[in-house]
Amino acid sequence: EDGTMARMPDIEKFSKKHDMKIAAVADIIAYRMQTESFVHSAAETILPTPYGEFKAIAFSNDIDDYEHLALVKGNIDPDREVMVRVHSECLTGDVFGSYRCDCGEQLKKAMEMVQEEGLGVILYLHQEGRGIGLVNKLKAYKLQDEGFDTVEANEQLGFDPDLRDYGVGAQILVALGVRKMKLITNNPRKIIGLEGYNLQVTGRVPIEIEPRPENRKYLLTKCQKLGHLMNVLDK
Template sequence: DSGREDIRSPGHIFPLLASQGGVLRRAGHTEAAVDLAKLANMLPGGVICEIMNEDGTMARVPDLMKFAELHKLLIITIKDLIEYRKRNETLVVKKAEAMLPSEFGDFNVIGFQSVLDDSDYVALVKGEWEEDEPVLVRVHSECLTGDVFGSYRCDCGPQLHAAMEMVQAEGKGVILYLPQEGRGIGLINKLHAYKLQEKGADTVEANQQLGFKADLRDYGMGAQMLFMLGVRRMRLMTNNPRKIVGVQGHGLEVVERIPLEIQSNPGNIKYMHTKKHKLGHILNI
């Protein structure tokens, strides 16, 4: 026969510690509360609570939208906050610079580092340009097996080398090298995906069987690097329309797509067809 007087109010309150880097490091409510307080120039802390539906289930975004409208409350999602911070904060810093003579041309190699997790990013730069000049650009995701070991499973290494040759011939341009191994799933998971491909899965199915989306890459860091290098408009070397959308979503303009097709081989023909038919790449195969 317990009543309201038997329940202590406000109940249990658990202290939570937000991750350094906020929602850009961990997309959680704790980090969102602290980030919002910081953006408001307030003490970096907050009080968070769970809103429940009438049936006792946890309210999700659609439910919360209705709740906010009913009570005339402002509402923001963690996704909105992540996008805002990416657009308004510098998340990479320039750390080192040197000359890099190579078999594909001579470049200025610039090392950048993420302020969120200390991961390293690289830009190969050649020549100079005016601020509004469309610059030849390649945004290349790291592929150890293809770029270094010459794997026939993909076309990554030949694409990288072809892009370097094209920038060399142009006399100016930028090649970004981003740490997004295996379309963002990491090296070990990529090797697991290789094993699944040996059993019949294609590159998309293998990622999905491992619990990942087909493509987890993000181009926010790369866009900031390009901006820091003075690029505002670009001629992007890519066969992937999604990459164009990803780069333009961070305030840069792609004025032209430059195809970067590589002749397929018996080891990657299925991979190439999967890129065309499941990932939307523009390929003449």
């Protein structure tokens, strides 16, 4: 009544008094992401690469100012199983070849795999540093140098271990005509993040990179704390 935002106890009382349901903003956003389309194809061209020729399609969206890129191989058919890699941007690894992670090597290997398959999509999402951005990722690296692991470093900065959201990515895949896919990933949670958007994950294709001394602890932490699956670390 005084114009301030009501807190949950007040909302619960109001809901009970008027026999109304309570919905969190996050739940409303998730519902709209599953029932409405917010992505738009903005530009398209042919992209020759060391791994083969791909159709590059840039997507914008109505949610934020971020732009995302899809590299498409072959003719996507909703009735056919498609090989898909959903790759979150990693400037340090993808561009500069940083040994702190395996991102750059995973991207190259995924492009090789899709090229060999002859049908697939590499979806490159603007989600630097598992969603915390470049500046905060570098701050997290400094904390890792001081002894924290990758999860603890994020938490020290006030972030969840993984802030990535695959809703926009799922909508882009649907817009491309993908319905059934073999997902190139070591992260089972990514499968959960994509299902529910009229997408069926028919299988998981591992993408394991030989660990280096500089990233072994990072990769072990992803397995132990984030549920990633990597047999290569058992060697």
